[in-house]
Structure formats: C-alpha cells, structure tokens
Amino acid sequence: MHTEASEGWGGQEIRILTESRGLMARGHRLHLLCSPQSRIYSEAQAAGVPVTAMPLSKKKWPGLKAMRDWLTLNQPDVIITHSSTDSWLTAAARVTLGRDIPVIRLRHISAPVTDNFGTRWLYLRASRAVVTTGEMIRQQMIDLNRYPGERIHSIPTGVDLDRFTPGDRDAARAEIGLDPAHQIIGIVASLRSWKGHETLLEAFAGLREHFPVARVVIVGDGLARISVEAAIDRLQLHEWVTLAGDQRDVVPWLRAMDVFVLPSYANEGVPQALRQAMGCGVCAVGSAMGGIPETIEDGVSGLLFAPKNHVALGAALADLLENPDKRARLAEAGLARARERFGMEPMLDRMEALIRQVM
Known part of the structure; x- marks a missing residue:
C-alpha cells in the first residue's frame, strides 16, 4: 500500500505510479491512498493502479479516521509512505489500532530532515526502513540526523528506457x-x-x-x-x-x-x-x-x-x-x-x- 498526501505533480508522484505498475507486472497487488483533489488520483486510475481517495492533505481527524477505517477493513503486508502528512497519519492510525504493519518511509527530496524527537520517532521507530532516491540524501540523514546507516537505503528512481529512447x-x-x-x-x-x-x-x-x-x-x-x-x-x-x-x-x-x-x-x-x-x-x-x-x-x-x-x-x-x-x-x-x-x-x-x- 502506498500513501501520498501531496496534491502536486512531479517526479515523486510519477515514481509512485511507475514503481507500482512495475511491481504489479511482477505479480504483486498494489493499492494507493491519496487525496481526491490530487492529480495522482486521476493519473492512477488512468494507469490502472488501484486507488482510494481520502482526506490526507492535512494532519486532521478526518484523514486519521479515514486511514483507520481503511486499515480496519484491509490487510496490507507493507505500507510505503511518501510525504510528511501521510506518514504521520499512517503512524497514528497504526498506533491507535494496535496494528504492527511494517512501514517504509520513502524520502524523495534533498531538503534536510527536521532534527527533533518526533521526527526521529517517525523515521526510526514508526518505520522499519527508510528509502532515499539518492546516495547524497542517504548520507545527509546519516551525517546530520545521526540515523543508523543500515536503516537507510538509497534506491534511485528508474526510467522506462523502452519509452525514453533517442529519436529523429x-x-x-x-x-x-x-x-x-x-x-x-x-x-x-x-x-x-x-x-x-x-x-x-x-x-x-x-x-x-x-x-x-x-x-x-x-x-x-x-x-x-x-x-x-x-x-x-x-x-x-x-x-x-x-x-x-x-x-x-x-x-x-x-x-x-x-x-x-x-x-x-x-x-x-x-x-x-x-x-x-x-x-x-x-x-x-x-x-x-x-x-x-x-x-x-x-x-x-x-x-x-x-x-x-x-x-x-x-x-x-x-x-x-x-x-x-x-x-x-x-x-x-x-x-x-x-x-x-x-x-x-x-x-x-x-x-x-x-x-x-x-x-
């Protein structure tokens, strides 16, 4: 299960969909939770990625309730979160439901991660692993945030080289x-x-x-x-x-x-x-x-x-x-x-x- 609170459109959202489609082609079942106002909601439907809309754009009760309700009815094997708000809503839903579902926190951008107790808990306790889209971001989290290197994995976003090829x-x-x-x-x-x-x-x-x-x-x-x-x-x-x-x-x-x-x-x-x-x-x-x-x-x-x-x-x-x-x-x-x-x-x-x- 992927969660995405962002309502924008760029490399982060494109990665979610391309990765989902790639893993679906390998036989995995994927599901995306996102805001109904987001472009990724319509793009997921067009791409054939199963998607459910819920109010994830703000850290408020409607989003938490929707996440709790969805997790009560569904049994994902792993959750991959992508933005701050959906990561916090996912963590709160799991804790209040007592559901020990493994979470991977995917960090897409190079902006420094806030260094405080709450964020440290979110990355190191509420998540079982952190993925960055580049080695520089991984090293920054090790050096600046003092996160253990074995918990952070640099997995750059892949490009569909069957589509992006030279042409006339x-x-x-x-x-x-x-x-x-x-x-x-x-x-x-x-x-x-x-x-x-x-x-x-x-x-x-x-x-x-x-x-x-x-x-x-x-x-x-x-x-x-x-x-x-x-x-x-x-x-x-x-x-x-x-x-x-x-x-x-x-x-x-x-x-x-x-x-x-x-x-x-x-x-x-x-x-x-x-x-x-x-x-x-x-x-x-x-x-x-x-x-x-x-x-x-x-x-x-x-x-x-x-x-x-x-x-x-x-x-x-x-x-x-x-x-x-x-x-x-x-x-x-x-x-x-x-x-x-x-x-x-x-x-x-x-x-x-x-x-x-x-x-």
Missing part, C-alpha cells in the same frame, strides 16, 4: 511545432521556485545576441509560472522563449532539444527528467546539487555548474552551442550511462527485496 529530432520538432533551424535549450520540470528556471533565463539572456538561432523551451507548469513570466518580461525574452505548459507525453519535447538543462538549487533528489533526457540521447547540463552529480559525470556524460550561477551556466551553454562535436560526445556518453544505470529493473529489484526484508 526533426520529426519530433515537426510533431510539436518547433523550428528545425533553431538550437533548442530545454527544460522539463514543474514550475517551482527552486527548480531554477530564472537562472536559465538569466544565462540565456547573456547568450541571445551571440546565438541568434538559439531558443529556450520550458515544459511544465506550477505555482512559479507567474515569476517565470515576470522574468521573461524583465529580460525581454518573449520572442525567444516558449512556455509549453504541462505535456502528458514529454518524449517528443525531449527529442527535439539540443541541450537539456536542470538548474535546480534546492530540494532536488535524483531527478527523473534529467535521466529521461539522457535516455533520449540529449546532452545534459545540471547544477551541482542534490542527486544531480550522481546522474551526470561532469565533463564525461554532461556538464555541471554551481547552483544559482547564471554566468557559469551561460558559459557551459555557449561552449555546447559552439561545439556540436562536444555536444554529441557528451550526449552519447550520457545515453550509455542511462542504459547502464538508470533503467527500471534495478529499482524494482531493490524495492522488491527491501519489501520482503521488512515483512
């Missing part, structure tokens, strides 16, 4: 309406402040005159759209930036890009979109924070730059736009790295083994 760039651009003559710098990410869209726009503003056929394509939507639009206004980039919004199928958008950029400066685990881009054979550039350096080997399978440093990002982009051979070499190495390390099967193997272990 011009055909992809024709499909989505992008000019084949342009050099496309792209990003696929929720519009959140810490994803660093404004850093990308600042970097591009310094390049615009030197690369007249370069363009920026931003795929995704979210609460930071207003600030992104304001940055486009301030930098006078309307003619050079495409805001594509949410796209159900991002594969043609990735294949259309010459360079993929992820300029996050906080909270980033191991980003799926970056690995998807590499699986599509696109040259990748990322900030050196969170789990991004676990994905890109700087100068080998992509380029890294200091977070929030638009000058450094601009220099990296200029280098790649001026040197198509280097861009192709990094893209080829990134594709090889994706095929070797980023597929679905390693994630499913390790999650399956851990589930059996905690049971």
Whole structure:
C-alpha cells in the first residue's frame, strides 16, 4: 500500500505510479491512498493502479479516521509512505489500532530532515526502513540526523528506457511545432521556485545576441509560472522563449532539444527528467546539487555548474552551442550511462527485496 498526501505533480508522484505498475507486472497487488483533489488520483486510475481517495492533505481527524477505517477493513503486508502528512497519519492510525504493519518511509527530496524527537520517532521507530532516491540524501540523514546507516537505503528512481529512447529530432520538432533551424535549450520540470528556471533565463539572456538561432523551451507548469513570466518580461525574452505548459507525453519535447538543462538549487533528489533526457540521447547540463552529480559525470556524460550561477551556466551553454562535436560526445556518453544505470529493473529489484526484508 502506498500513501501520498501531496496534491502536486512531479517526479515523486510519477515514481509512485511507475514503481507500482512495475511491481504489479511482477505479480504483486498494489493499492494507493491519496487525496481526491490530487492529480495522482486521476493519473492512477488512468494507469490502472488501484486507488482510494481520502482526506490526507492535512494532519486532521478526518484523514486519521479515514486511514483507520481503511486499515480496519484491509490487510496490507507493507505500507510505503511518501510525504510528511501521510506518514504521520499512517503512524497514528497504526498506533491507535494496535496494528504492527511494517512501514517504509520513502524520502524523495534533498531538503534536510527536521532534527527533533518526533521526527526521529517517525523515521526510526514508526518505520522499519527508510528509502532515499539518492546516495547524497542517504548520507545527509546519516551525517546530520545521526540515523543508523543500515536503516537507510538509497534506491534511485528508474526510467522506462523502452519509452525514453533517442529519436529523429526533426520529426519530433515537426510533431510539436518547433523550428528545425533553431538550437533548442530545454527544460522539463514543474514550475517551482527552486527548480531554477530564472537562472536559465538569466544565462540565456547573456547568450541571445551571440546565438541568434538559439531558443529556450520550458515544459511544465506550477505555482512559479507567474515569476517565470515576470522574468521573461524583465529580460525581454518573449520572442525567444516558449512556455509549453504541462505535456502528458514529454518524449517528443525531449527529442527535439539540443541541450537539456536542470538548474535546480534546492530540494532536488535524483531527478527523473534529467535521466529521461539522457535516455533520449540529449546532452545534459545540471547544477551541482542534490542527486544531480550522481546522474551526470561532469565533463564525461554532461556538464555541471554551481547552483544559482547564471554566468557559469551561460558559459557551459555557449561552449555546447559552439561545439556540436562536444555536444554529441557528451550526449552519447550520457545515453550509455542511462542504459547502464538508470533503467527500471534495478529499482524494482531493490524495492522488491527491501519489501520482503521488512515483512
């Protein structure tokens, strides 16, 4: 059983569904509990993942009662929680019902875990194991929170490499309406402040005159759209930036890009979109924070730059736009790295083994 209190949509929610479908294909029974207002509720239904809606978005009595009622009627072998609120509601329901169901707490982001008695109890007593999406997050919890390393398991999110594969760039651009003559710098990410869209726009503003056929394509939507639009206004980039919004199928958008950029400066685990881009054979550039350096080997399978440093990002982009051979070499190495390390099967193997272990 998975629980998710978040009503947003991004890598965390996508992992829940891809992992669920992968384990269902191996013969396991899965069930998701989430908020009726969340996008994952409708996406789970479309993906064929059994789902029940309940008020999990707040730590209040209706959510606790709904969780208690569901656990009274159902007998999950293991519960995997994903956000703070659903983790606390699950723990409270188990304690008040006296049900010793093993719990795995999955930590997706790199923001430090609060260091207090309650959170320590939640992670180490109410949960039998903790999973992080990257080794950096695991080590941070060991170093900062003093959690025992044997309780924490780094299991990065896998990418469906049968879907995210290289394709014809011009055909992809024709499909989505992008000019084949342009050099496309792209990003696929929720519009959140810490994803660093404004850093990308600042970097591009310094390049615009030197690369007249370069363009920026931003795929995704979210609460930071207003600030992104304001940055486009301030930098006078309307003619050079495409805001594509949410796209159900991002594969043609990735294949259309010459360079993929992820300029996050906080909270980033191991980003799926970056690995998807590499699986599509696109040259990748990322900030050196969170789990991004676990994905890109700087100068080998992509380029890294200091977070929030638009000058450094601009220099990296200029280098790649001026040197198509280097861009192709990094893209080829990134594709090889994706095929070797980023597929679905390693994630499913390790999650399956851990589930059996905690049971």
